[in-house]
Amino acid sequence: MLLARDGMTENAVLFWKLAKATLLRAVLIAVVVVGSVSAQTGGIERSPVYLAVSGNVALDQHIHDLLQQSFHKHWDLISVSGEQAALIEDAPVITIGPGAFSRVRQANRKVPVLAMLTTRDFLEGFASRSPGQISGVYFDVPLLRQALIGKTILPHASRIALIATTASAELYDSLIDELPQYGLEAQLFIVKEDKQLIPTLVRALSYGDFLLAAPDNAIYNPRTIKHVLLTAYRRNRIVIGPSQAYVKAGSIAAGYAPFPVMTEMAAEYLQEFFETGTFPEPDYPPSFNIAINQQVARSLNIPLAPKEQIVKSVELQIENKGVQIDE
Amino acid sequence: MLLSTPTLAQPLSEESGQIGFYGFNDEIPEVLTTTRLRQPKTRVPGTTTVIDGAMIRDLGIMSLAEIFRLVPGMVVGDVGSGTPVTTYHGTVHYEQRRMQVLVDGRTAHRATLSDMDWQTMPVPLELIERIEVSRGPNSAAYGINAFLGTINIITRNPADTAGTEIRVVGGSRDYHRTFASVGDVSDSYDWRLAFEKRKFGGFDYQLDDDEEPIPFNSGHDINVFNYDSRLKVNSGFNADIRLGVVDGINEEDFFKDGELGATDNPDIDVRDYYLQTQLNFTTSRTHFFHVQVNFENFNRRQRWPIEVPESVVNCLIIGADVFDEANNCFQAGGTPLTANVNSDSEDSRLEFEFQDTLLFSDELKLVTGLGYRKDTFRSETFFNGRGTSYQSRVFGNLEYTPIDWLTLNGGGNWERTTTTDEGYFSPRFAANFTLGNNHALRFVYSKAVRTPDSFEQNPEYGYTLRDIAPAQYALLEGYRVESPLDTRAGTLEEENIISREISYFGQFPLDQGQFSLEVRVFKDKMRDMISGIIGFQDWTIDNNVDIDQKGFEVEAALDYPGTTFRVSYGYLDQDDWYNGPEISNNETTNYKEKKYKVALLGRLSARHSGSIVLIQNLPFGLKGSTAFYWADQLKESRFERLDLRLAKSFLQPRYTAEFAVTVQHYMNTDPDVSIDNNIEDQNQLFLEAGIRF
Known part of the structure; x- marks a missing residue:
């Protein structure tokens, strides 16, 4: 088969391409027509x-x-x-x-x-x-909500560590402006090259009470997440976000839709x-709902309220603009 | 199931398949090392204080031993020539031999003299991740030295210190410390090379016989090099490789430590090194084990010149005991003899440990292990040659949670040592009644033993005279002046402790904050405690004191946004008495000697001790902290100090810089622990600058 294809003339290749395109077009028309017909069946x-x-x-x-x-x-x-x-x-x-x-x-x-x-x-x-x-x-869940999930889990938190590349830094722009009215502040640490991820993370963890992770593949991806989570754990810092998958991996919590x-x-x-x-x-x-890793919370000696209570507290904080509700 | 993940309301996107769960392989830090199982505080069978490295740095603590002022029930002092000592519930003074101290799982105390040397510990303050202090006998997990508790110093993982850090601290009494570290991480290898220079002038002055101030040679100048690395072969296997060198001078004053009429300071030349490797295997999420092998060498050269009167020479020549007053060997006049003597010693420790953890379920967890230790000691002065001792042991702990409000722990350690040629079993049982994840009431029963070290048990103490002058005494070249040891009562036996503890741990989430509280109430019976003097001219140690002690301790912390407030307090009530053989036929002498021997174990027993700490974030990148430490110890003396620190951080995109000023204010002018521990200025000032990038 391979030999035959290699031996094809240019015309033969063109022919096959044309035939393939025609066939595809016929199938598409059939799907759309069938779709339209089926939409009109049943009398409605x-x-x-x-x-x-x-x-x-x-x-x-x-x-x-x-x-x-x-x-x-x-x-x-x-x-x-x-x-x-x-x-x-x-x-x-x-x-x-x-x-x-x-x-x-x-x-x-x-x-x-x-x-x-x-x-x-x-x-x-x-x-x-x-x-x-x-x-x-x-x-995704608005970063503000993720931040407030962190604040609800760790009520004494006041500083949030953020890490981004120069390209992804803008992800956090509006969040940094919104946080002060909720009694929080954040500092963005920029990673300029891959090698700087952990040194930057170490500096960020010294600053923040927890690390807030946005869906930013340049920083948080399957290759880096292990280093990020373990470094944070060893510093007794929790990681919030970016998604359920990362909660499964060891991040303590993330909101999800x-x-x-x-x-x-x-x-x-x-x-x-x-x-x-x-x-x-x-x-x-x-x-939104919240995914929680109870095992990590237990290991870090962090008491967790039920999920519904955390969600409710976050919603109330947003409604009341920063007044945290003690459940 | 222990490793079940939260039930998810929806299927995950494709990324979930690529991300493993990193919470519970061998790389996660042990939350508590008390039983060697990773346990939350609600399930651990005992009270454990965890001091975070960040707190140590935020408080501007200047030396390792000072950290333990934050631990309820622990006291810190200086003995001899400014030698720091620390203990939990007293009973020790010059020799700190009743707590097991580990650095990253490596036994840290000197093997044969069974003593801690905090000044030369290869642990820079910047590299401390945290220190866990298990308060109460912990022989069930860490063997026969963990008599009163264990100190577990955990240094920062090399993966967490990637980059470069430099910090310089300088201040009062010629305090100087420079720290530098460089490291990197990769998928297969994390490493860190660190250097620390610690230099300190010690106390300002001591008092002579007329109570006049004279200089006190009590400082140190120590250099420490560490290399820490982790080789990550695959997800189931990695290897930690660590090595370190300690080099420098620990100053000793000849009024304190020079035997045989020293004419110059017997400073100690320190040349230690260690090699450690730990192979970590993770066969599954529920089963992991490690094999650790380490070799440590403590090499100390301590040499000084002496001058003795001719009368002593005459006594030596006829073989008379020069320290027996009846022989009248110390008389003025004649041609004095000068010579050099030494207290050189070299201890080597080879240690092997295997530890296996099996997590059957969240309700049933088991840790088991084996340990083997070979201590080799070489000292012409202390042992007249060399010798070895061996220890082998088996340990284990089972955690069982039959119902959600009850966790049971049962553990023990069986150990055999050649210093007594006997085997000992140290058990511990505990029941933790828990309410949710936030509250626990613990009932703990434990037993432990401490066996005498090689020097206590088999000393051959004598100084060899070298470089003798003048020539007329040349025949005494190489002569060994033996310690009489005439009051030794025979072979020493092990010390015993039975401890009962009721403790409460609770966490209270608050509006905007969190409050945590841990209270420990204890009642201990210590029997056959070894007391007496270990000295060249006076060797009187024996199993001769019993102690009953009870008390309570509190550790509370309140965390609010930008604010940490922490309090620790310990109350100790010791009832101690002499139970050894009669000392003298004279009733008065007998009474005084007995009382003296009992009092020797109470020198660092503080009835009240504690600390109050406030760490506060301030505007403009400033962070302030204040700490007040106090201890009633040494009967009449009282230690009170207030520390204030103000730090300013500069968080730049490429680096973080910090400048700080720390003031230590001694609340009273009385010297602490010893009348020689004098500081001229009640206010001590320290400046520091650091950068990380």
């Missing part, structure tokens, strides 16, 4: 909503099922790949994750996109350039899209 005409998946089968299926529930049969949900999005006109596409979002955007600049499982940092620029057409439900809340919010955005033709601005889900 329902608008199609396309779902561009991430490729993680279990995750995609879970989101798909939740969206179905949230749609209450108002719309039909049709899964498509990124390339298939090229043929979609007018109907909105929900994307799962930044990869699917990028693929859809590359294939079709005109299609309205509602992004899920992307962070604010990722999506904000696209949404501001195409207001109403590009929107989403942010996957529950999928049902995100899909409900997506349904509300779609409702508005079908009514007005535009999406509302992207935003964070209205409520």
Whole structure:
């Protein structure tokens, strides 16, 4: 087979490419047509909503099922790949994750996109350039909430250590401005090169009562997280954030947006899209949950209130602008 | 299950698959080293004080031994020529032999003279991660020296000190300390090279026989080099490799330490080194073990000139006991003999340890291990040659939580030592009644023994005369002047302690803060304690004192945003009596001698001691701290000192710099512990500057 392919003439290669493109086009048309037809079956005409998946089968299926529930049969949900999005006109596409979002955007600049499982940092620029057409439900939890989770767990904390690269420093800009009204202050320590991560972390841990980690792959990634967590533990400092996965790895807690809340919010955005033709601005889900690593808390002798109580305390602090509620 | 992770409300994104759980492999710090199991305070079978390295630095503490003023029930003082000593619940003075001291798991006290030398410890203050002090007998985990407790000094992991740090401190009484460290981390190797110079002038003056002030040679000038590294082979295996060298001079005053009529100060030339390797194996999240091998060498050269009158020479020639007053050997006149003598000694310790931890579940955890130690001692003066002693031991501790409000601990150590040729078992049992994760009431019963060290048990004490002058005494060249040791009562036996403890630990989350409280109430019975004098002319030690002691201790901390307030207090009530053989036929002498021997063990027993600490973040990057330490000790003397420190940090993108000023204010002018420990100025000033990048 390899020999045959190597032996192909240029014409033969062109032919195969053409045939492949034609075949793909036929399949896409079939999917969209079938999708449209299926949307009109059952006697009720329902608008199609396309779902561009991430490729993680279990995750995609879970989101798909939740969206179905949230749609209450108002719309039909049709899964498509990124390339298939090229043929979609007018109907909105929900994307799962930044990869699917990028693929859809590359294939079709005109299609309205509602992004899920992307962070604010990722999506904000696209949404501001195409207001109403590009929107989403942010996957991350606002850093202020993460900071207040830390403050609730460690009530005597007053200083937060932050680490970023020069490129990611802006992630923390608004947080640093917001913190003083909650009785907190933060100092950002910049890592200019990989080698400086641990020395910078050591300096940051000397400053802060805890380390707040934003979703910043340059600093917090599977390669670095072990060093970061262990260095923090040894200094008796806790790490908050950036996500559930890192809590599983050993970070003490992180807020996260529950999928049902995100899909409900997506349904509300779609409702508005079908009514007005535009999406509302992207935003964070209205409520969040918290993941906690009890084992780490016990090891560090940190008493933890129940999750619901921590969440409630954070919400009340935000409502009352800094007045911490003692549960 | 112990290692179950929180139940997650939703499936994780793809990143979760790539991130392991790092909380519970062998690299996580032991929260408490009391039983060698990693236990939260609510489950640990005893009271443990943890002093954080950051607190040590924030308080401007200037030497290692001073740290222990923060530990309830511990006192710190200076004996001899400004030699720092520290102990928990007294009973020691010159020789600190009733607490086990470990640095990163390595036994730190000198092997054969069973003493701590805090001035030459290879532990720069900047490298202390934390110090854990298990208060109460801890032989069940750490063997026969852990009679009154254990001090576990944990230095900073080389991975946490990557980069460069330089700090210079200077101040009163010629205090000078320079610290520098450099290190790096990588996926396979973390390392750190550190240097510290500590120099100190000691006390300002001592008093002569007429109570007139005269200079006191009581300082030190010590250089320490450490290399710490971790080789990370894979996730299941890594190796810690450490080595260190200590070199310098520890000043001794000839009024304090020069035997046989010293005419110059018998300063000690210190040349120590150690090598340590620990192989850490993590076979699973629930099973890990380590093998540790270390070799330490303590080499001390202490030489001084002497001058004795001709009458002594005559006594030596006829073989008479020169210290027996009946022989009248010390008479003025004639041609004095001059010579050089020494107290040189070299101790080597080879130590092996295997420790295995099995976490069956969150409710059942087991640590077991084996230990072996070979001590070799060489000293012409103390042992007339060389000798060895061996210790081998087996230890273990089982933690069992049958119901969520009760944790039981049972542990013990069986040990055999050649200094007594006997084996000893030291058990500990504890029941912790817990309320949630925040409160625990503990009931602890423990037993421990301390065996005499090689010098106490088998001394061959004598000074060899060298470089004799004038020539007329040449026949005495190489002559060994033996210690009479005439009052030795025979072979020493082990000391015993039975300790009962009821303690409470609680954490109270507050609005904006947290309050923690630990109270220990104890009742100990110590039997067959070895008391008496260890001296060349006077050797009277024996198992001759019993002590019953009781008391309570409090450690409380209040943490508020930017504020730490900490209090420690210890109350000790000792009831002690003589239980040895009769000393004299004269009733009055007998009474006085007995009373004296009992009092020898009470010299550092403080009835009240404690500390109050406040650390406060201030505006403009300033941080202030104040600490008040006090101790009623040595019967009449009282130690009271107030420390104030103000530090300014500059947090720059590429470096952090700090400048600080510390003032130590001695509240009274009375010398502490000894009438010779005099400081001219009640206010001692220290300045420091540091940079980290």
